[in-house]
Amino acid sequence: MKEPLFLQPVFQERIWGGTALRDVYGYEIPSDRTGECWAISGHPNGQSIVKNGAFAGKTLGELWGSNRELFGNLEGDVFPLLTKILDANADLSVQVHPDDAYAKEHENGELGKTECWYIIDCKEGAELVFGHTAKTKEEFVHQIEAGNWDQLLRRVPIKKGEFFYVPSGSIHALCEGTLVLETQQSSDTTYRVYDYDRTDANGNKRELHLDKAIDVTTIPHQDPQLNITTEKREGAEITTFVQAQYFSVYKWDIDGDLHYTQTHPFLLMSALSGDGSLEIDGKTYRVKKGDHFIIPATVHQFTMKGELELIVAHP
The missing domain is CATH 2.60.120.10 (Jelly Rolls)
Structure with missing residues (x-):
């Protein structure tokens, strides 16, 4: 099989989504609240479909199961990576992801989630949340319970073309006016720590996952050392x-x-x-x-x- 696999993206609507995926890339998006393009995905929550050649019409997950030679005969139950483009038209919730061991035990065998971001574009003055200031778990819990988010959360200014590596256990959030390409482990497990007290159309706040978030957050925060x-x-x-x-x-x-x-x-x-x-x-x-x-x-x-x-x- 000497051909590439071109893939049909899958789109996910989010309360923080917008129209950049259509405006910038010309994709046919489902609504003006489209937050995520799952561009290369074998995850059951959004499978890419092959568009060309001998495997046209098959999902990436199907190929992983039936034609492992295409992927160097790697071992594993699931296609290991997921590529997304995210349109943060509003702030995303502050969240953290588990590692493989915690996710396997608590999330029905799901992979953990280490990810990274390439900033495709962002508005002037854009920033993201990356890390926290707590030195101990007790301090971390106290700041959350007291709602001292401005003191607890680290905000980092960003520019187009920058890259951020986000290991599992890192507190993080994309903020308004940011378009990123994300490469991550193939996982859809997110523990929400803070959602700015937002409510949906019915006046309901989104669920938080504080116990699990406290379990998995790296304390104190560690900035990864990159050698670009x-x-x-x-x-x-x-x-x-x-x-x-x-x-x-x-x-x-x-x-x-x-x-x-x-x-x-x-x-x-x-x-x-x-x-x-x-x-x-x-x-x-x-x-x-x-x-x-x-x-x-x-x-x-x-x-x-x-x-x-x-x-x-x-x-």
Whole structure:
């Protein structure tokens, strides 16, 4: 199977969503409250469907079950990664995710959730919540019970093009006016810590998960140490954001012809901007802004051409 797997995104409506997924990428979104594009997903809550070739119409989860050779014969019950684009038209809830061991025990075998963000765009003065100030669990609990959110939560100013790595156990939240590409473990488990006392149309506040959040939050907060590097190659500039336990994430700025030899179980590729092509075994596939696809393990060499900005990830 010497072809890419182009995927149909799945859209999720959220109370904090907006229209950027349509305005920026031209996607057909279900409403003006669309918060998430699940671009590459084998998760049962939103499965990507293959659009092209021999496996057209199959879900990514089905392929993981039936054609594991496409994914380097990796072990595991579920496709391990999930790529999203998030439109934070309003502040997201402040939340934290469990690690694998806690999620397996408390969330019916679900994976934990370590994730990362590439800031596609953001409004001037945008920020995000990342981490907290508590030195002990007692202090953490006290600040939550007292509602001292301004003292407890760390706010970080952000700019377009920045990258944040968010290990499980990290308190975090995207804030209003932010468009991000998220690479994460394939998990939909979130423990909500604070939701700004928002209510839905019926006047109900969203559920919080304070006991579990207190269980899993890393105290004191630890900022991950990243070593972001950039390498110039013929036809491209490749930035390495993170190489970690669950995933490695890069940015490929294509400007010409990049010849690449594939050595990973598979590559997840998302075109943030531009227009170009992918050549495999003499066959050419157009790649344009908003496309998401997988280069399977069965493709050993390929060429990217044109002017493209890609986020690339692998396990």
